[in-house]
Amino acid sequence: MSAEAKLARLGIRSRFDLVLHLPLRYEDETALTALPLAPVGKPVLVEAAVRRAEVAYRPRRQLVVHAECDGESLALRFFNFYGSQLKQFERAAEQGQRVRAFGEVHPGWFGAEMSHPRYRIVRESEPLATALTPVYPTTSGLGQSTLRKQVLQALAEAELEDTLPEAVLLRHGLAPFGESVRLLHLPPPGADLASLADRTHPAWRRMKFDELLAQQLSLRLAYRARRARTAPALVSNGPLLRRFLGKLPFALTPAQARVSAEVLRDLAQPHPMQRLLQGDVGSGKTIVAAIACLAAADAGRQAAVMAPTELLSEQHYRKFSQWLAPLGVGVVWLHGGLSAKQKRAAQEAIAAGEVAIALGTHALFQRGVSFARLGLAVVDEQHRFGVQQRLSLRKKGEAGADAAPPLVPHQLMMSATPIPRTLSMSYYADLDVSLIDELPPGRRPVATRLVADARRGEVLARIRDACADGQQAYWVCPVIEESKEGELQTVLDTYDLLARELPGLRVGLVHGRLSAADKTAAMQAFCAGRLQLLVATTVIEVGVDVPNASLMVIEHAERFGLAQLHQLRGRIGRGARESVCVLLYAAPLSQGARERLKVVFETCDGFEVARRDLHLRGPGEVLGERQSGAPLLRFADLERDQELASAAREAAEELLASDPGRARAHVARWLSGRQDYAKV
Numbered sequence: 001m002s003a004e005a006k007l008a009r010l011g012i013r014s015r016f017d018l019v020l021h022l023p024l025r026y027e028d029e030t031a032l033t034a035l036p037l038a039p040v041g042k043p044v045l046v047e048a049a050v051r052r053a054e055v056a057y058r059p060r061r062q063l064v065v066h067a068e069c070d071g072e073s074l075a076l077r078f079f080n081f082y083g084s085q086l087k088q089f090e091r092a093a094e095q096g097q098r099v100r101a102f103g104e105v106h107p108g109w110f111g112a113e114m115s116h117p118r119y120r121i122v123r124e125s126e127p128l129a130t131a132l133t134p135v136y137p138t139t140s141g142l143g144q145s146t147l148r149k150q151v152l153q154a155l156a157e158a159e160l161e162d163t164l165p166e167a168v169l170l171r172h173g174l175a176p177f178g179e180s181v182r183l184l185h186l187p188p189p190g191a192d193l194a195s196l197a198d199r200t201h202p203a204w205r206r207m208k209f210d211e212l213l214a215q216q217l218s219l220r221l222a223y224r225a226r227r228a229r230t231a232p233a234l235v236s237n238g239p240l241l242r243r244f245l246g247k248l249p250f251a252l253t254p255a256q257a258r259v260s261a262e263v264l265r266d267l268a269q270p271h272p273m274q275r276l277l278q279g280d281v282g283s284g285k286t287i288v289a290a291i292a293c294l295a296a297a298d299a300g301r302q303a304a305v306m307a308p309t310e311l312l313s314e315q316h317y318r319k320f321s322q323w324l325a326p327l328g329v330g331v332v333w334l335h336g337g338l339s340a341k342q343k344r345a346a347q348e349a350i351a352a353g354e355v356a357i358a359l360g361t362h363a364l365f366q367r368g369v370s371f372a373r374l375g376l377a378v379v380d381e382q383h384r385f386g387v388q389q390r391l392s393l394r395k396k397g398e399a400g401a402d403a404a405p406p407l408v409p410h411q412l413m414m415s416a417t418p419i420p421r422t423l424s425m426s427y428y429a430d431l432d433v434s435l436i437d438e439l440p441p442g443r444r445p446v447a448t449r450l451v452a453d454a455r456r457g458e459v460l461a462r463i464r465d466a467c468a469d470g471q472q473a474y475w476v477c478p479v480i481e482e483s484k485e486g487e488l489q490t491v492l493d494t495y496d497l498l499a500r501e502l503p504g505l506r507v508g509l510v511h512g513r514l515s516a517a518d519k520t521a522a523m524q525a526f527c528a529g530r531l532q533l534l535v536a537t538t539v540i541e542v543g544v545d546v547p548n549a550s551l552m553v554i555e556h557a558e559r560f561g562l563a564q565l566h567q568l569r570g571r572i573g574r575g576a577r578e579s580v581c582v583l584l585y586a587a588p589l590s591q592g593a594r595e596r597l598k599v600v601f602e603t604c605d606g607f608e609v610a611r612r613d614l615h616l617r618g619p620g621e622v623l624g625e626r627q628s629g630a631p632l633l634r635f636a637d638l639e640r641d642q643e644l645a646s647a648a649r650e651a652a653e654e655l656l657a658s659d660p661g662r663a664r665a666h667v668a669r670w671l672s673g674r675q676d677y678a679k680v
Helices: 003-009 013-018 083-094 144-157 166-172 177-185 195-197 202-229 240-246 255-265 286-297 310-327 340-349 387-399 423-427 453-468 491-501 516-527 563-571 590-601 607-616 619-623 642-658 658-673
Strands: 025-029 043-055 062-069 072-078 098-105 104-106 111-115 118-122 131-135 274-279 304-308 331-334 357-360 374-379 410-415 432-437 447-452 472-477 505-510 533-536 549-555 580-585
Touching: 013 144, 025 195, 043 083, 062 083, 072 098, 083 098, 098 111, 131 144, 144 447, 166 642, 177 202, 195 202, 202 240, 202 642, 202 658, 240 286, 240 310, 255 274, 255 286, 255 410, 255 432, 274 286, 286 304, 286 310, 286 357, 286 374, 286 410, 304 310, 310 331, 310 357, 310 516, 331 340, 447 453, 447 590, 453 472, 453 549, 491 505, 491 533, 505 516, 549 563, 563 580, 563 590, 563 607, 580 590, 590 607, 642 658
Parallel strands: 072 111, 274 410, 274 432, 304 357, 304 374, 331 357, 374 410, 447 580, 472 533, 472 549, 505 533, 549 580
Antiparallel strands: 025 131, 043 062, 043 098, 062 072, 098 118, 104 111
């Protein structure tokens, strides 16, 4: 692998990226430590005269260097070494040279020893380092010394002028950029190591602020660029939409009505909507999506609705067909389970504009699918799709556009995985966000119970009683077939076991490796009440709606993430009965698993679950670069640095208004072309 490829794995694509590749920690080689004073467990720098070197074979092959430090013996041991190292130390012994070794000193059979220290052959009285030695994040095949040399060379050659005006620096108490970045790469002796280690030093504060500011600026610039593009203005009060709302058998909740009005207002504009619709599980996002699709149909445009699983896309298809077929609106379902003939017929209907709404999985943006007049793209569970996948769907609309410049379709992204406000303001600054913050009437909170697997018999009895009372239940398993963790119960084994343990109950099975037809048949049987207990994997995590299902058992609940547990729990509590979710866990629990289960036990509020998930895992894992579509923060922490994040948002607005040239220069410095990886 080339040096450039190795650097690219670290996110280093330009010379200035090396300057912004900041140290993980530091090692102090500015002072020598006498052997008797070396602290236990702490690396130090010692200097000793090289006496001799040999290859020993007990207890294993190793290079042993015998040295003398102020009358004390010191052995350096290397278990992985090259022949050239042996010759280097033999030559040093012959020429009376000394070795400076950095590492932990520990007692050995014949005196002090160091194992695999970092070392350098020196002459007597050679000057010591004048700054702490930085230790950088690196990758396989790229040693610290090589990377350090490249970083420090780039630092010496770089122009470190400030991209921020003096007024911003003074208002927020920020240190100069050049001074800060030099100090972080080469801290002088006496620097506050504690504040450098916990990243509270003024130099770190400046780096975090700049990173947060670059992110905010890039998102706002993407927002402005989108507003400058042209989209079809869709009808916000057309005949189809009026008839649909007039025939609905239920009234929209105030939150659904408010969010629908926000969406319709955006769709009527001549620039592309890019709105994120957030709502907890069961809050009624699908009806808002249907309203948006009817606005497109009223304008003579098409809408595409993309879902991450065939199960969810099929459920959308059934709901949309039920709602819209009476209005004469053509709906087609495109998915991987279609025969070649069925797929071709669906694609031809979409390309000819014979259907107004196309629903499906990622099959919607594959080659061979073209839209006659795509006006709206709806992406459900948007965090489950990569940015490039969402971009591909949008480009389907641009490719089929009949205007010059091409019209860009509107985009509505939906998520039932709430994003905490802190995270949303930082990662979705280029989106308009709508929030459904109430559940429809009749939705009852789900009671959650924590049960050790030693009490499995009690859980089985609860299922038997519930099903005898006319209720239905889910039993969720984490894996399909035997994994390396042999203690995990598999869904196939669980299905067989439960069928034997619960004689007389009608037990079904659904998992991701079943064919689309078999999954559909199992779900239809469960929805119709022909099955009483459904054994499933997380394929039922999103979208499945069975009002009579009032009991869920999640086996090995300690193996699931917080968001996933909350999503699964949202499959019940959709009917009039009280619903119970049993988290069946294997003892003993790790500290992390205990904290996750405690959160789910204590709250049913999706936003509180999300906030505590952010606290436990951090933004990188909650979002992930692939899902967020924005470069994740390397230095700032949104939980710890909320004050800086607020200051950066304020400064971004000011800089774009007063000095857009500086704003773009700041983005270029920090994102180095990655700002093109804009959100879609």
